[in-house]
Amino acid sequence: MVTGSGFNQDISLNIIEQAQAGDMNAIECIYRTYSEPCHFLALRLCRDKALSEDIVHDAFMNIIQQISGLKDRAVIGGWIKRIVTNVAINKLRKYSRIESLPSKDEEMLVSHNLFEHQWLDICDDLEKLMTNLSVTTRTVLILHEIEGYTHQEIAEIFDKTESFSKAALSRAYTKLKQLALAQGVIYASK
Amino acid sequence: MHLSDEQLLAPDKHSHFHLRKCQQCNARYQHLTSIRGQIKQVVSRSDDIHPFNQDHAWQRLKLSLEDAKGVTKTSPFIKVSNVERTNFWRNCSIALAASLLLMVFIGFDNLSSSQHGFDSQNELLTQLINENNQLQKQVLNLNSANNQNKAQLALISATIQQHDLSLQQAYLVNKADVEKIKLWQQRKDILKRATSARKQTQISI
Numbered sequence: 001m002v003t004g005s006g007f008n009q010d011i012s013l014n015i016i017e018q019a020q021a022g023d024m025n026a027i028e029c030i031y032r033t034y035s036e037p038c039h040f041l042a043l044r045l046c047r048d049k050a051l052s053e054d055i056v057h058d059a060f061m062n063i064i065q066q067i068s069g070l071k072d073r074a075v076i077g078g079w080i081k082r083i084v085t086n087v088a089i090n091k092l093r094k095y096s097r098i099e100s101l102p103s104k105d106e107e108m109l110v111s112h113n114l115f116e117h118q119w120l121d122i123c124d125d126l127e128k129l130m131t132n133l134s135v136t137t138r139t140v141l142i143l144h145e146i147e148g149y150t151h152q153e154i155a156e157i158f159d160k161t162e163s164f165s166k167a168a169l170s171r172a173y174t175k176l177k178q179l180a181l182a183q184g185v186i187y188a189s190k
Numbered sequence: 191m192h193l194s195d196e197q198l199l200a201p202d203k204h205s206h207f208h209l210r211k212c213q214q215c216n217a218r219y220q221h222l223t224s225i226r227g228q229i230k231q232v233v234s235r236s237d238d239i240h241p242f243n244q245d246h247a248w249q250r251l252k253l254s255l256e257d258a259k260g261v262t263k264t265s266p267f268i269k270v271s272n273v274e275r276t277n278f279w280r281n282c283s284i285a286l287a288a289s290l291l292l293m294v295f296i297g298f299d300n301l302s303s304s305q306h307g308f309d310s311q312n313e314l315l316t317q318l319i320n321e322n323n324q325l326q327k328q329v330l331n332l333n334s335a336n337n338q339n340k341a342q343l344a345l346i347s348a349t350i351q352q353h354d355l356s357l358q359q360a361y362l363v364n365k366a367d368v369e370k371i372k373l374w375q376q377r378k379d380i381l382k383r384a385t386s387a388r389k390q391t392q393i394s395i
Contacts, residue, residue, distance in 0.1 A: 031248055039242040044233055049240045053247060060251055061258070114195040115218040120225050126232045144199075145226055146233050151200060166196055173195070173225075 006037040007077035016073045027064055034077065038084045044142050045088045059087040089157055092135060111170065119177050122184030129179045133172055140168035198222055311367040318374040325381035346384045353377050
């Protein structure tokens with residue numbers, strides 16, 4: 001029996017045990033439970049349907065290969081999510097979509113004015129603004145703000161420091177604010 | 191001292207404590223929460239635009255898993271050194287012969303168990319098995335006559351091994367004779383192509 005939603009869905013420990021023993025029916029059950037949230041996570045990160053399908057495919061090849069080594073069966077959803085994220089980041093790296101931040105940008109800049117007002121209210125098309133972010137800053141924004149990863153976890157995924165993650169997130173918001181304000185000005189002048 | 195934007199983005203215990211007391215920072219935090227909500231909404235919208243075809247993706251994964259199993263079995267053959275390659279074909283031949291014998295045995299066992307219904311399909315099956323046997327011998331003879339193009343032979347061997355797995359499966363799950371005939375025919379075609387290709391290579395040499 002499956003309860004919950006997304007990666008938080010619970011799956012019977014019995015099924016996981018059977019999958020660890022190589023039972024294809026149990027593997028299929030796990031796939032059918034978690035492949036959809038995996039697809040959406042991959043899609044959010046790469047914004048490419050075909051690539052996200054490849055990511056889910058490759059991630060599940062890894063999952064099936066590694067499931068026998070999974071000790072804490074209760075955290076299978078989180079474990080799968082992490083594998084999908086890693087595969088997605090590696091794919092983005094492979095296709096050179098992830099660029100490194102200039103080293104000076106990895107330094108923490110202390111700011112106090114990013115959220116003085118709700119600047120997205122004046123924004124006409126947030127989706128368009130998001131496409132203007134660099135892949136790195138957008139990916140960090142999604143991982144931290146949507147997927148709930150901590151800076152430490154993001155640093156591990158990217159094999160970087162926490163400062164990198166914090167700086168990338170800050171840059172994402174700074175850029176979004178700039179674009180939103182510019183869009184607001186254009187929108188107001190029409 | 192007010193909280194920095196970075197502290198607002200990932201507040202710790204102290205930041206939460208400060209937020210409860212400081213109206214200014216709390217207002218900033220509310221703006222951030224609202225912005226976050228809008229971003230989440232936009233990102234989640236793409237989920238509806240690109241629905242996931244789970245059945246199709248599962249079939250693809252299943253195929254890859256089957257392929258991966260096949261590669262695991264054949265890859266050691268591909269990576270062997272030159273010295274090992276000489277023994278490789280010999281071992282492969284034995285494996286092929288054993289596999290074929292098993293097929294023939296199962297085939298005849300099946301035929302004898304259905305003696306009463308010895309129909310044209312069974313005749314065709316027997317004929318195909320014999321033809322496969324003959325072609326198998328030809329491939330082995332060609333190989334002992336010419337020691338070249340081992341990579342090509344390894345490929346044929348791997349293909350046949352893969353095919354034999356399907357054949358074994360067909361007998362194990364007692365598939366219809368039509369299915370078995372189809373598989374034996376395919377096996378024969380592979381061997382036929384292999385023999386003609388090998389003959390051409392010998393002539394050109």
